[in-house]
Amino acid sequence: MEHKNESEQSGQTGAAALPIGLPLPLEVRVHGRGGQGGVTCAKLIAALYANMGLYVQTFGDYGSERSGAPVQAFTRVDHRPITNRNKVYRPDHLIVLDPGLMGSQVLSGVAPGALLLLNTTASLDEFGGQYAKYRFAVVDATEIAREQGIGSSSVVIINTTIVGAYARLLGVSMSVLEQSYASLGLVDDLVAARQAYERVKLQEPAEDAGSPAAAGTAAGIELQAVIPVTGLTMDIPAALKTGSWSNQAPVYREYTAPCNAACPAGNDVVGFIQALKHDGPEAAAALLLSTQVLPSVCGRVCPAPCMRECNRGAFDGAVNIRSLERWISDHSLLQPVRETAANPRRVAVVGGGPAGLSAAYQLALRGHGVTIYEAGPALGGVLLNGIPAFRLPLDVLNRDIGRILSLGVEVQYDRQLGRDDLERLEHDYDAVIVCTGFGQAHALSAAGEQLEGVEQGLAFLDRVKQGQVTVEGQVVVVGGGNTAIDCARSALRSGAATVTLVYRRGREEMPAIKEEIEDAEREGVRLMLHRQPLSFSGDGHLSAVVLAEVEQGSPDASGRRRPVITKRTATLACDQVLLALGQQTDIELLPEAWQMRDGRAWRGEQPLQVRFAGDCATGEGTVTHAIGNGRRIAQAALATLAGEPAAPLQEPPEAVVAPAQIRFSHFEVVPPRKDRHLPLATARNSFAEFNLGLAGPEEAERCFSCGQCTKCDTCLIYCPDGVVYRSGEGYRVDEEYCKGCGMCVAECPRYAMEMKEKTSRR
DSSP: OOOEEEEEEOOOTTOOOOOTTOOSSEEEEEEEETTSOHHHHHHHHHHHHHTTTOEEEEEEEOOSOSTTSEEEEEEEEESSOOOOOSOOSSOSEEEESOGGGOSHHHHTTOOTTOEEEEEOSSOGGGGTTTTTTSEEEEEOHHHHHHHTTOBOSSSBOOHHHHHHHHHHHHTOOHHHHHHHHHHTTOGGGHHHHHHHHHHOEEEOOOTTSOOGGGGGGSOOOOOOOOOOGGGOOOOSSOSOOOGGGOOEEEEEOOOBOHHHHHOTTOOOHHHHHHHHHHHOHHHHHHHHTTTOSOHHHHHHHOOOHHHHHOGGGGTTOOOOHHHHHHHHHHTOOOOOOOOOOSSOOEEEEEOOSHHHHHHHHHHHHTTOEEEEEOSSSSSOTHHHHTSOTTTSOHHHHHHHHHHHHTTTOEEEOSOOOOHHHHHHHHHHSSEEEEOOOOOSBOOOOOBTTTSBTEEEHHHHHHHHHTTOOOOOSEEEEEOSSHHHHHHHHHHHHTTOSEEEEEESSOGGGOOSOHHHHHHHHHHTOEEEESEEEEEEEOSSBOOEEEEEEEEEEEEOTTSSEEEEEEEEEEEEEOSEEEEOOOBOOOOTTOOTTEEEETTEEEETTEEEEEEEOTHHHHOOOSHHHHHHHHHHHHHHHHHHHTTOOOOOSOOOOSSBOOGGGSOGGGSOOOOOOOOEEOOHHHHTTOOSOSEEEOSSSGGGGGOOOTTSOOOOOHHHHHOTTOOEEEETTEEEEOTTTOOOOOHHHHHOTTOOEEEEEOOOOO
16 A cells, blocks of 8 residues: 655654653554545644654545545554554544544544544533543534634634644643644644643543553454455445545525525515416416515516626526516416404505505505505606606506505595694504605706706606696706606607707716616617706706716715816707706604604604605615515514514625526526517607517526526436435435535536535534
């Protein structure tokens, strides 16, 4: 046999004194796993004895050279040169670096009375006398090494630590240990060795345990008869249990898909797409409607952060999730069934926009009584007044709202409430949820802003929805969000000769939906970027706007580069300016004696059953954010009423699947299916819906189903030992025969498996 790292050293002058009672010759066997430093541990032990003036021999038996595979190493010690080149079969000292290895194979040949040192988190008492016939010692070398930063967070190297415990058991002084470590350049690890020296715990053998001299009578290695070649008749999988050789096994688990993690509404995106693929639109709608109150709306106007995070985007293009949501809603008539609440509550919702509708839906769905107080003549809020019909037709909005009202939600229209009203509601209802949206629109505060022809974009869009707008001449829209794009496209449809959109940052920094920007440009809207209006001019009526060039400065609090207005200016003739600069976040309804803390009303130090949801509380500014926040606030209100702790409103997702964890090689390149659109010539002269959506549900086939098993059989096919089996709705792995190679995990196309440590054996 070829021995690796074999060395012999003779005695040295000035060597340290030998421990009293040390039997020679001495044999030491170390058991560990690849990556723990077992072979080096045996070398350190050899160096320790060499510094005592003794002859030593040490070498390793690596077996499979794989991280985590069992490794043995051997050290012999004598006062004369060592000629024995065999492995150590009957050790006087046994050191085990991994408690998962403890078993008959590791203890083979170890005589009663021998020294057994185990690296473990368990105390001596927890072993219940299991190793009473040995000089049994324990130390948590892994924790000590981790505290001292030896190795890495995933692979802790414990060899230099556990040798400190071993020296204590020998009766060797710390000075000898320090000398040995200094000679090997391991002074930095002395702190860990010293801690192990101090923390190791020893249990002496029972009186009738015998002595190491009895090693010759111990049960040695039992050799089984060799089967002749003609007797090998078993096909794969062979009946060869991996035993202690394998320390890991694959398990199936679910990770978070990036689309799910990115959805502000909290939708199970992968779930509803897979339901659509396998069970049709009704099954998909059932899952979608558990979190999403307005699927027809969001399938049209959501900015779709899920699509930006889709792992397929790094392969051949993101899945068209937004349009799949729309297709499901447009092709399903599913009506959720109202539950029966064990303790029905009465809840007032102030405001019938996205957040209020979401909160009311979740409350009514669970069987509670809900009354919406709406300031206007109809529900919808910004969906009704601020999004043009070519993006969101009225019948589509009404379809989603009708689903909510069918659950028994009551509405009081034209109810503009004040502070006294809010106090009355707090007294009359079990809970109140305020969802009044944003406040006043931001002004530009520029000279000439009061001129006729300068108008807030939201007011313009409201007039457009009521059919009261005719536009002529040149129109300038100021802003870069969805409202600005809606104003620009609405102005074109209302008769504008030209429309120029002015934005102070670059195109990539525009918060508007990317596809909406592209549609606006196709329709003829001109983008003028890195410009800021300084003033407006005209004789009673607007005739021009002065624009300054803008440079990008250092990043602001949002991470975007701060606009720096320069002195370079130009004058742009125009007939109308529409300001789309966003809105203020304020709560005008809040009584003077109340405060809002973390989305809840307080009167002094008393929390009230009044909560705030949507833009009035968060200022996040999208329909999807408002829907998600309204749902979570409704759930928090019910939990508080039930005397239960409310779940955190926002929890960071765990274990999100990254593109690098998807096996792209298992998938074919299939570009995303595009939405259909009206012809441009028709769109320019009509408020009919421009985006016609997908022709069918086939886009669902492109979903990777990141982090979730789809029963694709890849693990079963790639297992080299055939120990993966179909079981019920999934798979099982026979751990007794699994050697822990990890090939199934490596080949899983969608990262729905991981390797875990096998259960430790003591």
